[in-house]
């Protein structure tokens with residue numbers, strides 16, 4: 001609850017999907033959750049399971065759709081306290097022949113979407129002198145682990161995070177990102193239908209020996225938007241079981257000794 005007694009407001013994009021729905025559920029006890037998605041049926045299904053949540057049709061590719069959704073929320077409830085830019089698509093073609101609409105979608109949904117949402121939400125946060133934004137980036141934004149144009153868009157999101165954190169800090173508005181590693185969600189459906197063992201093999205690359213869960217990511221977001229993180233802005237928090245910390249497979253391959261192996 002806010003100090004005024006009315007619930008604080010959190011908008012999550014792409015919240016009809018795996019990670020976004022977990023973020024909405026995790027934030028819901030403390031926030032009125034606006035569960036937004038391009039797929040309104042999916043958003044409705046998620047919102048139906050969360051007390052006080054509202055489903056919102058929102059296509060992050062469209063400035064008009066973003067404006068309409070944000071204006072409607074602000075008119076009825078006031079400025080948002082939390083924005084989570086989570087919506088994404090991920091093309092998976094071979095680089096040289098990747099059709100323009102495919103790679104453009106990566107950039108337009110991931111980076112364009114976050115820019116549009118921040119442009120719509122920041123004036124209200126700035127005026128209220130409070131607010132927290134979390135951008136859902138990816139380990140792919142830090143180094144190449146597949147999906148080149150998706151990764152380039154995620155890298156852009158990391159820098160947008162830093163730029164906005166620096167500009168909005170003096171208004172009490174914080175901007176951070178979370179970089180998940182492999183998380184078992186519907187986004188893996190297509191690859192799993194070709195190779196059901198994909199996630200098991202991915203797990204072997206993670207120092208902690210498993211892929212992540214949607215709750216691993218939701219807990220990190222919940223921390224970053226909370227008062228516990230009140231002096232944290234402009235950072236990226238990897239939620240990746242240690243993947244970005246180093247390359248264990250390579251270390252072993254070139255003869256490194258791991259603790260406990262002798």
Ligand SMILES: NC(=O)c1ccc[n+]([C@@H]2O[C@H](COP(=O)([O-])OP(=O)(O)OC[C@H]3O[C@@H](n4cnc5c(N)ncnc54)[C@H](O)[C@@H]3O)[C@@H](O)[C@H]2O)c1
Nearest residue numbers: 014016017018019038059060086087088138182183185187
């Ligand atoms: N699952 C993973 O392994 C993984 C790893 C790293 C980062 N991520 C990131 O986590 C976030 C959530 O991914 P997920 O695995 O839950 O995927 P998901 O496919 O389950 O959810 C993505 C949601 O975004 C929505 N969406 C797509 N285009 C949209 C648009 N134009 N406007 C509004 N909504 C739109 C989809 O309808 C879907 O509900 C994404 O940013 C993704 O890049 C996922």
